[in-house]
Amino acid sequence: MRAVNANGVTLHVQEDGDPNGAPVLFANSLGTDLRLWDAIIPLLPDGLRLIRFDTRGHGLSDCPDGPYTIDALATDVAALIEALDLGTVTLVGLSIGGMIGQSLAARRPDLVRALVLSNTAVKLGEPATWADRIAAIKANGLAAMEGAVLDRWFGPAFRATPAAGLWGAMLSRTPAAGYVACCAAIAAADLSDSTAMLRLPTLAIAGTHDGASPPYLVAATAALIPGAQIHVIDGAGHLPCVENPAAYAAVLNPFLKEHAYV
Known part of the structure; x- marks a missing residue:
C-alpha cells in the first residue's frame, strides 16, 4: 500500500512487475x-x-468535493506520472479510465507513448441520464443500484456466478460522493475533437455484452484515431478483464510487447 500526492490529491497506488521495467x-x-x-x-x-491507482473518489484515494471533470482527473494522472518519475507510459484505461487516458494523451502527449482504450468512448451517455443517476444515488444510495449496474457490467454467464456479487459489494462501498462527482465528469465530457487529433499507437477493447459502452461506441472512438486497433471479446460485458482475464491478456499482450517497451 502506497500513498502518492498528485495534484493536491492523495492517491492510493500499487506497483507490480519489474521496478526497472517499462x-x-x-x-x-x-x-x-x-x-x-x-x-x-x-x-x-x-x-x-x-x-x-485508485481514481480520486474511489477506493482508498482521497475524495475531495465534486463535481470533477475528466480534464481534472487527467491532471491527477499527469501529476502521478511525474511524482513517480515514470517518463512516458503506456496507459490502459477502462470506462472513465479510458476517458481519462484520452484526455491525458491529448493534453500531455509527452507523458503517453501508447494508449489502451478499454470499454470506453469519447462520450458515454447523455447528461440527462447521468443527472437521473445522480439524483437516484442521492435519494437511495449506491447499493440500491447494484443489480442494475451489475447487469450492465457483466455478460450473462459471469453475472450468474457468486463472484459477481463481490463486484457489487465493491460498487456499493465506493464513496457515494466520489461516484457522483465522477458521474458529473462523464456527463459533461465529449472528447470527440481532442481524441480525433491523437496520433499514437492505440488499442481499443470491447465486449459483446457491454451494456455501458457497447462495441459500436468503442469502435466509433477507435475510428477517430488513425491506425487504432479494435478487438471485441465475445461473451464479455463492461469489465472483460474481470470476466475473462485470459482472453483480455491475449488481446493486450501483443500490443504491450510491440509498444510498451522503451
Missing part, C-alpha cells in the same frame, strides 16, 4: 478500484513496471 499505468472504471486489474497482472509480459 511503465504501464492502469486507470480503473467508475465504481471500482485498482483491484479491477488483479486477475490481469500475473498474465502480463515480463520486464514491465505495472502501476495501478
Whole structure:
C-alpha cells in the first residue's frame, strides 16, 4: 500500500512487475478500484513496471468535493506520472479510465507513448441520464443500484456466478460522493475533437455484452484515431478483464510487447 500526492490529491497506488521495467499505468472504471486489474497482472509480459491507482473518489484515494471533470482527473494522472518519475507510459484505461487516458494523451502527449482504450468512448451517455443517476444515488444510495449496474457490467454467464456479487459489494462501498462527482465528469465530457487529433499507437477493447459502452461506441472512438486497433471479446460485458482475464491478456499482450517497451 502506497500513498502518492498528485495534484493536491492523495492517491492510493500499487506497483507490480519489474521496478526497472517499462511503465504501464492502469486507470480503473467508475465504481471500482485498482483491484479491477488483479486477475490481469500475473498474465502480463515480463520486464514491465505495472502501476495501478485508485481514481480520486474511489477506493482508498482521497475524495475531495465534486463535481470533477475528466480534464481534472487527467491532471491527477499527469501529476502521478511525474511524482513517480515514470517518463512516458503506456496507459490502459477502462470506462472513465479510458476517458481519462484520452484526455491525458491529448493534453500531455509527452507523458503517453501508447494508449489502451478499454470499454470506453469519447462520450458515454447523455447528461440527462447521468443527472437521473445522480439524483437516484442521492435519494437511495449506491447499493440500491447494484443489480442494475451489475447487469450492465457483466455478460450473462459471469453475472450468474457468486463472484459477481463481490463486484457489487465493491460498487456499493465506493464513496457515494466520489461516484457522483465522477458521474458529473462523464456527463459533461465529449472528447470527440481532442481524441480525433491523437496520433499514437492505440488499442481499443470491447465486449459483446457491454451494456455501458457497447462495441459500436468503442469502435466509433477507435475510428477517430488513425491506425487504432479494435478487438471485441465475445461473451464479455463492461469489465472483460474481470470476466475473462485470459482472453483480455491475449488481446493486450501483443500490443504491450510491440509498444510498451522503451
